[in-house]
Amino acid sequence: MAINPAQTIVGLVGTGVMGKSMAGHFIQAGYEVHIYNRTKSKAQELLDQGAHWQDSPGLLAQQCNVIITMVGFPKDVEEIYLDENGILANTKPGSYVIDMTTSSPMLAKQIYEKALARQVYSLDAPVSGGDIGAKEARLSIMVGGSREAFDAMLPLFEKIGTNIVYQGEAGAGQHTKMCNQIAIASNMMGVVEALVYAKKSGLDPSTVLKSIESGAAGSWSLSNLAPRIIAGNFAPGFYVKHFIKDMKIALQSAEEMKVELPGLSLAKSLYEQLAASGEEDSGTQALFKIINK
Structure with a gap:
């Protein structure tokens, strides 16, 4: 073989x-x-x-x-x-x-x-x-x-x-990737909300990142995408339009299994707002632009 x-x-x-x-x-x-x-x-x-x-x-x-x-x-x-x-x-x-x-x-x-x-x-x-x-x-x-x-x-x-x-x-590989995307979706909301909060409270987001990325809040998105957000870099490592596609697949699969995913549903609605604003070819970190309004 x-x-x-x-x-x-x-x-x-x-x-x-x-x-x-x-x-x-x-x-x-x-x-x-x-x-x-x-x-x-x-x-x-x-x-x-x-x-x-x-x-x-x-x-x-x-x-x-x-x-x-x-x-x-x-x-x-x-x-x-x-x-x-x-x-x-x-x-x-x-x-x-x-x-x-x-x-x-x-x-x-x-x-x-x-x-x-x-x-x-x-x-x-x-x-x-x-x-x-x-x-x-x-x-x-x-x-x-x-x-x-x-x-x-x-x-x-x-x-x-x-x-x-x-x-x-x-099919098991694709189901596993859905688990990955479900975890990322809610995590990305948390990452951008934390950076918006830091900015609005007068903190230096880069300094805040030094304190939180290695603690309990740490994640791949926080370590790799938060610095891009802080730098104003919204170029795609992964496209918004493709992330929306993934969330739709995950929600469809969840519906077939009679599983409710409220965090994923909210993330999808926010990313669809982002895409409708002309950001579908931006990176997923561009969600910051919706939360930072």
Whole structure:
């Protein structure tokens, strides 16, 4: 079931904020890497590093035995995998497909079943860690699918991540990512409210951060995004529009399980206000702009 590393040809669909860094790490590790992105010019840096361009996900799948996808929305995942000219229709038996997009657990199961029918191994492996984690190859990767496929792909995961956990059957990786996003959503509200409070009370937010980030209030968002907020840097490590997409998936899944998530519902409504104000392509830390009004 394992692929000889020397014979592993990696294809990566989606070379945005996350996918670009991931592809770069595979190139640096010596893998042959093929890429596809909707806008070819955005992939030029990877092509300069030695990546091979393919004109569609289907053509990419024909050339590779490990296909990784990192795209925007579940509808994009569905299109590139299940279209008659898409990935599964063009993947060779014995190959591996790994969707690292944060997407629907139900869609992950559907892709798994259709891949299995074609003798292709499928994993859902969403990540956490943002642009910093991707650049520094220390992503958290949560994986669903067969244990055997996970074990076979672990050497590749180790090139881009440090906290790599097998979570269970198909869809389990996506369910775990929903847990991650639920925790982040309420935490981000707390981070921005704390900074607004510090500012309004006349404190220096940077000095406040020194006191609270290593105590009980500490979190990844507080340590990594609060400094960006203080500096007025709202560039995306993770897009507002994609976070709203994740919250919608989590709330839909929760509704199916008859679970109420009031904190997540509030966070989603605030982020939708933020997006409506023209900030959908900003980073998630831009929530500060809504609370700081």
